[in-house]
Amino acid sequence: MTSAEPLLSVRDLRMTFPGRRRAAAPVRAVDGVTFDVAAGETLGLVGESGCGKSTTGRLIVRLLEPTAGSVTYDGRDISHLSQRALKPLRKDLQMVFQDPHSSLNPRQTVARIIADPLLVQGTPAAQARTRAAELMELVGLTPEHLDRYPHEFSGGQAQRIGIARALATGPRLVVADEPVSALDVSVQAQVVNLMERLQHELGLAYLFIAHDLSVVKRVCDRVAVMYLGRIVETGPKEQVYAAPAHPYTRALLSAVPVPDPAVERARERVSLLGEPSQSSRPPARRGDPGSPAVRPPGCALRPRCPKAQGICRTDTPVLRAVEPGAARQVACHFPEAA
Template structure:
């Protein structure tokens, strides 16, 4: 079996609590709490969950925009989580990120040529070589190379996100972390950008970690899906398993909210409504973090934290004392 391109083990990120009026620091916030997964070359893993569950923080730690509090990130055989910035630089060309809001992630004072070519310049490429590559990338993502000297505000939202994608491809990466790459776009434009990302993956052999809250988009683009809640992965497995027979009650609740194309099926199905809001990561509940909102919670759930374990067949894992999988009680 081939070694994974990316291997994340027991990743933790704790932020200092905000200081109150007395000046005393608040309780620390454990935004990511022991996340582990593997990703193969050319594969797409969807990372989904409600806002604040830690999925974006996980993505930022993988590319080292944030340093992990603990845990390891092994990329292409090298543990990069603890590398200095100087030693990390050679690996950055193969590990890039696309951000949610294209306008806030593009420097409004720089031309598109400069924005796209900047990663190459950082890696030591010459100005002429970098500009030529920027033109090639503009064409690759469906934009006009002659517009290289324009500024971000001269492009639509979908075009600006294509520029962000082009920038991420400048150094020919092996892995791209896509953090909500279409959530800020109109629905029709979302489909175009998703089509582009799928096309680029096929042409360039890219691997993606696709962070999103839209489960219909994730179902389309991902090979496997990891569901996060309160900083932890509660279910991870093949897309067909997770969508067809979810094991964790939280996954079932999320999927019950995804609209169905058949109106009759939409009216007939049962919606699972979760009561209350997710607990604060600064004050997580004992036992299973989901138990205050879980319709199946029992006494064991309130006192014992479930481990992420294989349930059923096919290697799918769930962190639940009472997973709802055929053949598992």
């Protein structure tokens, strides 16, 4: 990261949802998350289901209002702005969703879908339509198909439409929440390449939220690994992938299947016990997974961690640099040597 002010700055962000039933404990979906995204860079936010990565994305584009902490965009705290005050900012902050078909209105033509953010911002209709045609071309679709409906497009094409809509207002930051995971394997690479090309051409910054560590490795400059609402490790992609310092990152990376049987046979796996549970039942016994609702004291990974010791039960590890001045930070009492 440069010393210049980052485009996006997230500090100690928290989001607590009330429990589903009256007696249930509130769920701390995001529990003190801090990171920056510089202009033009890609930060990958990875983690398993329920870790709070999507909630974090929604807080940043302010589809949700955080319980505590701050989201600073371009030097301005936007964490509690009203919808009206947010409207001009929405030009800059856009989002791409996981399932292209359910995020496009089936009753609107593609022209209308892509032009919609422009119309909201007050662009005249004719001008918005021209821009929609340009955007179709930009994302590799035929502008002649502007008057078609979403169901007439395949999954990969529909995701291109979703991307075109996100780019309509010329944003500087795009939050992409699992943008390729609903696509067929043979189509994922097309969309990944498209997003990379657009980033270079338009100077976009991405917050790329995904559970697929192979895709994240391809597209990101830096990664942040989340576990039960917190970032457990973050740093430049090369460092985190080559020598993960947190036991959770190590387990996660070692669990990803590699499409090569020879490599698979030679790999060593780092196992965790159990799994992260989203149920609000309190953990009943040892080896039982934690949950965002009832966080055990100390480290959230402790019940599953092969390295856990006494201190992990009592003290919550703080995210700190692996060595003074290092870009890499880890929240663990016993990190691997980098």
